[in-house]
Amino acid sequence: MTPLINETFIQIVYLVATALFILALKWLSAPGTARRGVWAGELGMLLAIGGTLLYQGIVDYKWIVIALVLGSIIGVPLGLVHMTAVPQRTALSHACGALCVALVGTAEYYLRAPNVPPFMMAVLSMEVILGSLTFTGSLMATGKLQEILPQRPITYKGQNFVNLSLLALAVIVAAILVLHPGQKHLFPLLIGIPLVFGVMMIVPIGGADMPTVISLLNSYAGLSAAAMGFVLDSKLLIIAGALDGSSGFILSVIMSKAMNRSFTNVLFGAFGQVQPAAVAGEEARTVRSATAEEAASILAAANSVVIVPGYGMAVAQAQHKVRELYDALSKRGVDVKFGIHPVAGRMPGHMNVLLAEADIPYDKLMDMDAINPEFPQTDVVLVIGANDVTNPAARQDQGSPIYGMPILDVDKARTVMVIKRSMSPGFAGIDNPLYYLDKTLMLFGDAKAFVGDIVRELAGGGHA
């Protein structure tokens, strides 16, 4: 092939790959066609990589092959992790993607400098800044999710000032490089400052904010890849990056709405700023608690039950016991559904994946808007390891830090049962008035063990 035909051929392959990528996302929109979407994506990827290997500018294949094999060897175990580890795996893959982008940007700079036109230098800077901060930010998120790092947010006075100054400094360095692209000694700063910023950005983030943060990092990873597409003049990369960037953006908006945070609040990384709850008058409010036996008889007598899972279910790995409960109740003719809040868990859709893994049919998994109108007609709600997303203070108490946050209206059901380890307030330190209602029964214990006990009672045993 002549170089021109070769180049045209590769571009056509890329065009086909682009179309397949868009189809992949389109098919992903419904569970029925979603797997076809994955296959379309795989085919597109295979075509794009195959086409690239035909590129005549490539003089040596040795390191390409070694790297592809090595990457596959690392990728397979990352694709086979347990479903409970999906949030940290996702954060880690954001880090890998960002690393790739930052490294390519760095290499391109040193190959081209000082002959880099201003616009090119600007996008290259954006590529390297976004890539670097997403890299360390995602690694920090991975560490927190894997519980290698403390999950509690670490805050100090002037945190936002320090973070914004770091970001401003990186932008100033980028501006100097745009004007004087030959200043090679400045380039390491363009990598180093965002690397530090990425760490500082995640330091104040607590576990409950992870769904928003992961989505935001997803968006950054996509935007950095799109910037790389501008640098390399590759439309395929620009489009893939734009798709990923808008996906992360949409998810961040959905998550921040569900957390009652404004989007600017999210963009500037001011997460985890939960004010300590105003200490309520220390009146000794009473709660009613119940045993597994009592809970089982209430559930068995119900016509309709909604189960509301939260991160506590994931921590206790209770999803398979929940499935047994679902089976036992369904067999008795009880209508069982699941009410899932957008930010339940540690990443968007986390609960759905865990429940699907436990073989619970997806048409029983209802999102917040679908389930909320049903609560007044629901006999029993069983809350497993969720707290703030069920807190009626978000509707009623203007002084509450979570006032205005959309919640699951579980308090409108006839009876509410809450499985919880103890009365200690949840992650955000906000008291939940739900627990003191007359219709609420507290079931104290480990989620997995307690659900197991209820299942045993329902089976008629109970003399364990």
Next chain:
Amino acid sequence: MTSNLITNLYVFVLAGFIGFEVIRRVSPLLHTPLMSLTNALDAIAVVGAIVLVGEHKSTLATVLGTVAVVAATSNVVGGFLITDRMLKMFKTSKPKKP
């Protein structure tokens, strides 16, 4: 150069709109697989890294490029694998119509 730039900006903006419209329709049920799939697709950055390694213009470029290809390939393989594993688990309670 300038015309390329403008074309690329058009491509970026239009792709952003397509992404917005397509992804808006994805059911919240599938938000986790959505993120892992877009992650795998985003790893298309591997093609840029492959060219960088193959052209062998400098030792630095080859070394950085090789690490970049490893990182992106792990995303491609791992991302598609786990997305498919997740989607396989989603089953409906309604019997499938023949």
